[in-house]
Amino acid sequence: MFVSKWNSPRFCGACWAFSAVGAIEGARAIKTGNLTDLSMQQLLDCDDTDMGCGGGLMNWAFQYDEDSVGLCSLNDYPYAYHRHWFWGCSRYAPYCTPLPDTRVSKYVNITETEEDLKAAIAIQPVSVAVMADGVSWQFYRDGIYSSPCEDPKTINHGVLAVGYGSDENGDYWLVKNSWGGYWGQGGYIKLGRNVGSESVGGSSCILTLASRPILKDEE
Template identity: 45%
Template sequence: MKLLLVCAAVLVVASCVSISLEDLEFHAWKLKFEKSYSSPSEEAKRREIWLTNRKLVLVHNIMADQGIKSYRLGMTYFADMENEEYKQLILRSFNANQSGHGSTFLRVTNDLPDTVDWRDKGYVTPIKDQKQCGSCWAFSATGSLEGQNFRKTGKLVSLSEQQLVDCSGDYGNMGCDGGLMDQAFDYIKANGGIDTEDSYPYEAEDGKCRYNPANIGATCTGHVDIKQFDEDALKEAVATIGPVSVAIDASHVSFQLYTSGVYNEPDCSSTELDHGVLAVGYGTENGQDYWLIKNSWGLGWGDEGYIMMSRNKNNQCGIATAASYPLV
């Protein structure tokens, strides 16, 4: 009987310690991402979702430690969201068929470097954060234009995503409800330029257009569309031109909670796309080819805002389905 009581006491203590550690982790996570909730019941709900995602992360990372998975997950900003909520809040459907009206990318060489990272050459601005606004398309477009503008002028100027959100509706974009990079390029060309980020800062909500031609940071004379589904063509464009706007399927919980490694999601769609990002390079890690992708979800997601996505896996996640870059 004494032995049973001792065992029971040990189990109770262990359970309390486990719960206490989870509470501490949840509290630390809330502080890190400045999370607050409207009521105790809302916090309790979020904590349960967070715990469910925590278990998923732990199991996945055990498999990563064993070499079964090529990437790791973590408790990102989205860890208190169910996957469906994450998709509805952050992602927007991306109709690749509406793209493809630009000039066609003409391939000229097969002699390409094994590794490219345009961050090292000064083409890429720091990681930005679109927050809870479906403006990924704007960040992808400015990222590619920032790179091409640097290539032309030697100056890296951060450009205004908010201007695209507020002002490009006549070109088919819908602000925080979604848009297309090609349509952003069309607007910038017709408008005669885009303001700097400093003069027209990001607000993460739809607003009235406040474009000021005195504050133009870059111009655009058109855009080039890369052959659909062709990763080799995309590789050549990234290697020879600079950062390229791409659209992907980012709908899976594995993307929601990604933190490091080469992302390999066999269930990814190559045609059902919902997120605009920026391809800033490519390479190979541990025998696995990857695309180096800049996201717009802040430094607290992924590998300090970046993700390595599988390359040469049949256009996984649609990386080469709707790729383009601006002309300057």
């Protein structure tokens, strides 16, 4: 499970929910032309396979959504950290209405190559997992960050790969974090791409556990 104590000022390890919801939001926006913030708290409260603020996996979140009725908007089911610990789902979920085109039909695991991750990002935002330990990651501000994937067992943080590109410093993956706009480059980090680390999981292990949701067709 991905649990990052740095995930929020209130120490809720909800990175997995931010990543999964971001991927679903992106897929829905591409499909419908409507970008609406969806509820992370619904996953924290109602996804019994994951462990709320105690951590989780994006694929399990996609599976919850596939087996449920879809996601409510963030406005109708706002983020409350760990405050819904005991009665969250039964108390709050009945009072929001899941939005159309928010239910996952299935999810696809991305092969661990840079070309396949590029191809997936060209379709939609992709949930990825990274190794976010160390002062250099916590206090990242700008530039391209390249760190080897020394051990996949150290992967501890779910984020969202939203693009890729190149600048004067080299090639990069553009990744959205869940730590707010004051972190990194307005909430984003550029991870090194084409830096010779593909065979060992990519920069910060970004290639190892990438996946994307495919939404259910609705009439």
